Amino acid sequence: MNLKKMTLNINGADRMFICDPEKDTLASVLRRLGLTGTKVGCGTGVCGACSVILDGKVVRSCTRKISRIEEYSSVMTIEGIGTALHPHPLQYAWVNLGAVQCGFCVPGFIVSAYQLLQENPDPTREEVRDWFQKHRNVCRCTGYKQIVDAVMEAAAIMRGEKTFEDITYDWSKDIEEGFYGKPLVRPNAMAKACGVCDYGDDIELKMPAETLHAVLVMPMKTNHAKILNIDFSEAEKMPGVVKVITAKDLEGANKLMAYQFSPRTVEFEQTHKLLQDEKIVRWGDPVAMVVADTKDHAREAAGKVKVELEQLPEYMSYLEAVKPDAQRIHASFDNIYSTQPVLKGDYDNVANMIDNAEYTVEGSFYSSREPHMSIEGDTVQAYYDEDGKLCVHCKTMTLYFDRDDMAEAIGIPVEDLRVIENPTGGSFGWAMNAASYALAGAATKVTGMPVALSMTYAEFMAFSGKRSPAFFNARLACDENGKILAGEFDSGLDNGAYPEMGDDKLTKILRFMFFPYYVPNVVGLARSAVTNHNFGVPYRGYGAPQAYTCGEALIDMMAEKMGMDPFEFRYKNIARPGDTNLNQRNFLQYPMEEMMDTLKPIYDEAVKRAKEEDTPEIRKGVGIAWGGYNVGLGGVDEATVAIELVGDGKFRKYDTWQDQGQGGDAGSLVCTLEALRPYFPEVTPDDVKVIQTDSKYCPNTGESAGSRSHFANGKASIVAAKNLADAMRKEDGTYRTYDEMIAEGIPTRYDGHWVAADEWDYFDFLDPNDGSGEPTYAYTYALYLAEVSVETATGKTTVDKMTCVDWVGKVGNIQSVNGQAFGGMSHSIGFALSENYEDVRKDTNMLRAGVPYIKDIPDDMTAIHLDGYDERGPFGSSGASEAFQSSDHVAVINAINNACGVRIYDLPASPEKVKAGIDAIARGEEPSKPGKYFLGSDMYEELEKLKANPLSWD
Structure with a gap:
């Protein structure tokens, strides 16, 4: 190996490093230097998370080889733009305008926007969108609208037309009224905007030197085959290899998920193995895991494992x-x-x-x-902690559920397993599956050493559901x-x-x-x-x-x-x-008429506009769709949180509101503030520290799924706050101080446990014979209006505008709910028009799988939250998330039909499908349908x- 000493001017200072110029990328060097604000998502230059400024140009550093960079070139990363104590206007605007959700894409966007404003201090919104389209910056959470808002406000501040105060929510004015429904900033937002929030791969870089690295052996050759032999003898001899782990090393365990939810389900065996030893049943099924001293050594050895297969029929x-x-x-x-x-x-x-x-x-x-296409893929770390527990850091969204599953799959008692959710770069649901988490834990169990497991994005696409x-x-x-x-x-x-x-x-x-x-x-x-x-x-x-x-x-x-x-x-x-x-x-609620009445004038105007703007070349159409979703798990749902007094007027909140980008920290904060307010009306956001998703410290608040987190956490927070206040209350009605609690030997931490079935008795599962039943405690409702343009020459559809009227009860945090609304609409537009994971050999990154870029999503998106109040819910709230990705894709499909008479029966509505329908109509034929x-x-x-x-x- 021939290495090279090189110097680059990074963030204003000359930095010398030693590299392999043909192998190292600019991203790998920056991250090795500790500048982990430069994130690597796709690894193929299609997501923009790794954007840096090289000699005055935005580049995607994950594909820029060092051999292509001149010595002493100038590089600016997110760390050179601003810090948490001295943020740049872009960083401040991102934080205060709700443009930070999971945050993984944020450093790349801010770096990209920084260069935009150097070249164009007064851009239009469309010029901002053109810039991000050109530089392939992808956000999977926000729907892009808040990002453009942040750039526009930051530009105004930089021009001297506005100040930081102009875009800051001053919560001090609401101490008496309370903070519910207000745009409280997410506690972790500034760390994400400054690139100092450590995600999984960042944690891996900062683990002890003796940490081992695991790479999966995934024979991507077939979708269905009998395994005749796994020969890892050559791999074992490769440099740095510590162990090649196969199913034999996990004997007695190695299996996940055998839960059955209906009497109409056959009793099935645990077919989801961590490592397959009998059959490949899907593309990318892992058969072994190579653990070595470096990731490169592990990957090289994984390529030496030979798997002999007998092809079986594939049912795709x-x-x-x-x-x-x-x-x-x-x-x-x-x-x-x-x-x-x-x-x-x-x-x-x-x-x-x-x-x-x-x-x-x-x-x-x-x-x-x-495909979910979170920009951060799958990355897991495992080690034995200070208590001798096997500790796994991962992207879990169901911490205790996954812990039970992992313990069984690894083959250890559940009480010997500790699970921690890392800061998470989105998942949108796939992180509920514990396979990769269990694999990392199994590697640590087998080797006795700390292990980091990560995948290429192509491996992640094959591996994740x-x-x-x-x-x-x-x-x-x-x-x-x-x-x-x-x-x-x-x-x-x-x-x-x-x-x-x-x-x-x-x-x-x-x-x-x-x-x-x-x-x-x-x-x-x-x-x-x-x-x-x-x-x-x-x-x-x-x-x-x-x-x-x-x-x-x-x-x-x-x-x-x-x-x-x-x-x-x-x-x-x-x-x-x-x-x-x-x-x-x-x-459970009937807000339907009010919602339709609210949308009616907007709909009428959209229909009028479509008729006026329609041309033979660009057909305009309007589509609507009703949607909605249930909230929670019904009668089996329960949640526990804890609130602790840690000083006079200061509190800590413990829970497992797993933050996948939806704002679990902000949600927990606002629920805690509102729960404490009847007893301590002077409590402020600065008085509450939220501690989350570590099974050592945090009780089981349940899964971040089913649109249940706000509802269940809020309910449990009310109980915890009351229990703490009751313990603090003196006979005269005043409250003990922290010192008085300690002096009297009174505990300062109290759980709040909520059980849905204890509050209501109407729940029943769906009857297996006729489907009757009510297995939920609340609903959310959403009504969508999509306005589209269809190019008759190509069949390409563009969504020009989307409007949602929703009922989610009382809004808890307006920025979080808006983030769910716009993010859900952006996913649904992609679902309608381009997103697909059908070709396992081709759909290996976000671009190939149809992720929508910023110009694929309209800047004109509106979410109208009806002023509802759910009497069942905490503080009048219902839930917010999944209604926002329920039926909006069908509003787009209906709008296409309204525009050009082509009904798309099978998603997505690709240009080829729409064009074929347009051509059939032109020939006087009916468009084809299945x-x-x-x-x-x-x-x-x-x-x-x-x-x-x-x-x-x-």
């Missing part, structure tokens, strides 16, 4: 896996492993009603396999007045290689099909199957977007067939008080079998 979709001649993917259960019906009203007569109705529409739809695709056959009928009579649907959920959570996910289809309309008569069947594609994991919306893909398209098709305005048709059929949902229960899907059996025959075999939860 639900439709292939359920064919009559398809072989079982897992020997112990059929490929279709779970079914659940929903039956409402005169369900035995639904088919006849639809056949004889005045108006009937039908269609078959495909909701695609959406995706949104489960779903196929639908469905019909809808209404009478001559436009009132819905009956609905019928048959669905097949593709849960990929492993069955885990697929039976839970399919219940969401049964709950959110035709939500929130009143449909008096319904027959539906949801089925879940395993395939050889990437396994299904949670993704914001968790089953509901699949249902809306079908349901909201049928609603639009019915309005079109009747010649009725789609807004009017929806208004006529939304549920009113007393109307029941598909599960034969009342809606025929009825074969989903494993005739739905009515399957329902008869289920009726003959009634089951109960008992």
Whole structure:
């Protein structure tokens, strides 16, 4: 190896270093020098997280080899722009305008924006967007709107037109009123904006020198094969290799997730192994893990492991896996492993009603396999801590749930395992799966040494789960007045290689099909199957977007067939008080009319604008869609937090509100402030320190999923605050000081435990025979309006504007809720138009998998939060997250149809699909649509079998 001494002027100072100029990139050198504000996401120059300024130009440093850089060149990184004590206006604006969410992309954006403002001190919003598009800066959290806001405000400050105070929320004015609903800054935002927040790969760089490095052996050759032999003899002899770990080293453990959520689910074995030893069941299944003294040595040795395979049939979709001649993917259960019906009203007569109705529409739809594409991939660290516990740092969003799963997979008692969530660069759901966390822990158990496990982005894309695709056959009928009579649907959920959570996910289809309309008569069947594609994991919306893909398209098709305005048709059929949902229960809230009334003038103006701007070359269209989602886990939900008095007027809050970028720290802070306010009205944000997601210190507040965190944490915080106040209260009604508590031997830390079933008794799981039930304690509602332009020459669709009217109860932190709204809309636009993980060989990075860049997302996005109050919720709040990525993608699809007459039945709506439809219409033909899907059996025959075999939860 021939090395070179080199000097660069970095952030104004000459820095000498030694490097391999042909191997080292500018990013790797900067990070080795301790400048870890330069983040590496994709590693292929398509995400911009690694942006730095090189000789006055923004470059993506992860692909810039040192050999291409002249000595003494000038480099500026985020650390040279400002510090937490002396932030640059860009950093200050990012923090105070809600442009920091997960924060992983933030240093790259701020560095990029810094150079923009050097060249153009007074840019327009469109010039800002053009700049970020040119430099490929990707944000997966915000929807970009707040980022442009931050640049514009920072530019005004730099020009002397505004001051820091002009963009600062002064909470001192609200001490008496309280801070609920106000734009409190996230406690960790400034660290992220200054590049000093350490994410997983940053922590790895700062671990002790003896730390080992693990690389997975993932034979990316096939999707389904029998493993004949794994030969790692050559790998063991490679430099620096400590151990090649295989399934034999994890004997008695090595398996994840065998939870079953329905009596209609077959008893399946634990098929998700950490390391496969018998079969490859999906692309990228790991068969071994090489642990070595350096990452490079581990990677080189991993390439020397030889895996002999015998090819087996590959079933890459639900439709292939359920064919009559398809072989079982897992020997112990059929490929279709779970079914659940929903039956409402005169369900035995639904088919006849639809056949004889005045108006009937039908269609078959495909909701695609959406990749999460968090900019930070998967990175895990493990070691034995000061108490002798095996400690794993990871991106968990379900800390205690994952801890239980990990302990079983590693093969240790759960009490010997400590789990900590690192600062996390987004996940949007995939981080609920504990496979990589358990692998790192297993490596430490086997070697007895600290271990860091990380992946290339291509490995991460193959390894991590995706949104489960779903196929639908469905019909809808209404009478001559436009009132819905009956609905019928048959669905097949593709849960990929492993069955885990697929039976839970399919219940969401049964709950959110035709939500929130009143449909008096319904027959539906949801089925879940395993395939050889990437396994299904949670993704914001968790089953509901699949249902809306079908349901909201049928609603639009019915309005079109009747010649009725789609807004009017929806208004006529939304549920009113007393109307029941598909599960034969009342809606917990009925804000639907108010929401539609709020959107109506905006809709009318959009329709008028589309007609005025429509041309033969650029067709303009408007689409709407109803959405929403449940809040929480229902009667089984519970949460615990702790509040501790640590000084007079000072508190610490402990919980596991896992922050994936949604603002768990800000949410916990505002819930704590509001819970303490009845007893200590003078408490301020500076008086509360939030300590989160370390199982050594923090009680189990539950998962950051199901839109439940604010609701459950808030409820538990109320209890904890009361318990602490009761302990502090003297007989005369005043409160003891901290010193008095200590002197009297009274504990200063108190748990607050909340159990949903203790507060309400109406919960019931969905009945396995007819789908009736109410397994939740709150809902959120969202109504979307999308305005699009379609280029007739190319079929390319651009979303010009998107509006959301939502009901989330009382808003707790306005910046966090807006962040969820705009971020959810941006994901949904990508889901509608470009995002897909279908080709496992091609879709290896964000660009190839269709991530939307800033010019793919409209700058004109509006979220209108109705002034609601959920009497069930803490402080009047319901929940906020998943409603914002429920049906907005269908608003885009409906708008395309409105613009050019092309109905897209299978996502995404690529330019090729839209163009093919436009061309068919030009030829006087009907645009093509899929025929009825074969989903494993005739739905009515399957329902008869289920009726003959009634089951109960008992």
